Amino acid sequence: MTMNETAPQSLHWMMDMLESVEVGLVVLDLEFRVHLWNGFMENHSGISANTIHNRVLFDLFPDIPRDWLTRKADAVALLNTRAFTSWEQRPYLFRFRNTRPITGTEDYMFQNLTISPLADANGNVEKLCLMVYDVTDIATNKRALERANAQLSRLSMTDRLTGLLNRATWENLVDAEFERFRRYGQNTSLVLFDIDAFKSVNDRYGHLAGDEVLRHIAITTKNLLRQSDSLGRYGGEEFGIILPETDVEGARTICERIREVIERSEVQTSAGRIRYTISTGIAQLTQTPKNYMKWMQQADDALYAAKSSGRNRIVVHQ
Numbered sequence: 072m073t074m075n076e077t078a079p080q081s082l083h084w085m086m087d088m089l090e091s092v093e094v095g096l097v098v099l100d101l102e103f104r105v106h107l108w109n110g111f112m113e114n115h116s117g118i119s120a121n122t123i124h125n126r127v128l129f130d131l132f133p134d135i136p137r138d139w140l141t142r143k144a145d146a147v148a149l150l151n152t153r154a155f156t157s158w159e160q161r162p163y164l165f166r167f168r169n170t171r172p173i174t175g176t177e178d179y180m181f182q183n184l185t186i187s188p189l190a191d192a193n194g195n196v197e198k199l200c201l202m203v204y205d206v207t208d209i210a211t212n213k214r215a216l217e218r219a220n221a222q223l224s225r226l227s228m229t230d231r232l233t234g235l236l237n238r239a240t241w242e243n244l245v246d247a248e249f250e251r252f253r254r255y256g257q258n259t260s261l262v263l264f265d266i267d268a269f270k271s272v273n274d275r276y277g278h279l280a281g282d283e284v285l286r287h288i289a290i291t292t293k294n295l296l297r298q299s300d301s302l303g304r305y306g307g308e309e310f311g312i313i314l315p316e317t318d319v320e321g322a323r324t325i326c327e328r329i330r331e332v333i334e335r336s337e338v339q340t341s342a343g344r345i346r347y348t349i350s351t352g353i354a355q356l357t358q359t360p361k362n363y364m365k366w367m368q369q370a371d372d373a374l375y376a377a378k379s380s381g382r383n384r385i386v387v388h389q
């Protein structure tokens with residue numbers, strides 16, 4: 072406002088600005104009746120200022136969390152201070168459709184909200200101003216970044232071909248299980264298994280078909296295990312399972328089931344139908360091994376014994 076302007080003129084301009092600013096402005100009295108509803112609010116709600124004038128906000132917006140907003144507004148009026156809520160605490164107050172073309176992936180407009188006290192000439196707070204900021208772009212970017220980060224950390228823990236835990240991640244779990252045993256002495260079994268004569272599968276059907284066999288073994292085995300068991304791809308055609316709270320007899324039963332299901336399966340590949348078998352070594356954790364690597368060595372010795380005694384069988388480390 073400059074000195075030359077008359078007050079009504081400046082008021083007119085200011086009202087124009089309030090009308091057209093890209094922020095939602097709502098003035099409410101302490102009964103939540105609406106006294107100002109700017110263009111932003113009209114455009115996004117489809118409700119005109121004339122319609123909503125003097126109406127109680129909650130009557131036209133039954134979705135607004137009444138208790139929450141009342142508590143906030145009471146505090147603002149009582150303390151005569153502003154309150155702020157970000158989209159991360161509450162994605163939106165007014166359920167407006169997202170109209171941004173670029174961030175059209177989100178259905179609703181994300182909003183930051185400020186509630187300001189409006190005092191009269193005597194300093195009494197009788198009205199409140201809600202300022203509604205459209206932060207859909209920021210929220211969408213942040214969410215996309217979070218999703219990308221989550222995917223990256225998932226990728227760095229898993230094997231690309233089979234989606235199973237990769238060697239490093241799985242070995243860490245073996246180590247953790249070993250430490251748990253040292254403390255609590257629970258039953259735990261470790262399993263290593265390996266596809267028999269996999270080289271001849273690759274030689275006969277090609278590497279891509281070999282890859283399909285690896286995916287088949289991953290899905291088949293995973294479906295036969297419990298959520299609490301940890302399955303990993305240890306090497307090329309070698310896999311490992313940690314079976315917590317499982318003694319050697321339990322482990323043998325599970326491994327026998329896996330062995331049988333695989334022996335009966337036929338993998339449909341682009342190069343033809345492939346049948347295959349696996350050899351398995353089991354080592355239950357006892358006081359003997361000094362570290363988890365020794366425990367893995369025991370399972371690997373058992374696997375070697377299964378291979379050298381004819382394949383398609385299970386050997387338990389004694």
Ligand SMILES: Nc1nc2c(ncn2[C@@H]2O[C@H](COP(=O)(O)OP(=O)(O)OP(=O)(O)O)[C@@H](O)[C@H]2O)c(=O)[nH]1
Binds near residue numbers: 265267273279308378
């Ligand atoms: N298709 C495919 N083959 C792989 C992959 N990783 C390792 N291999 C193959 O797995 C085969 C392993 O061969 P070997 O170690 O001789 O073992 P094997 O032929 O299974 O014989 P045994 O284990 O003694 O029964 C090799 O031909 C590797 O090329 C992979 O990611 N994809």
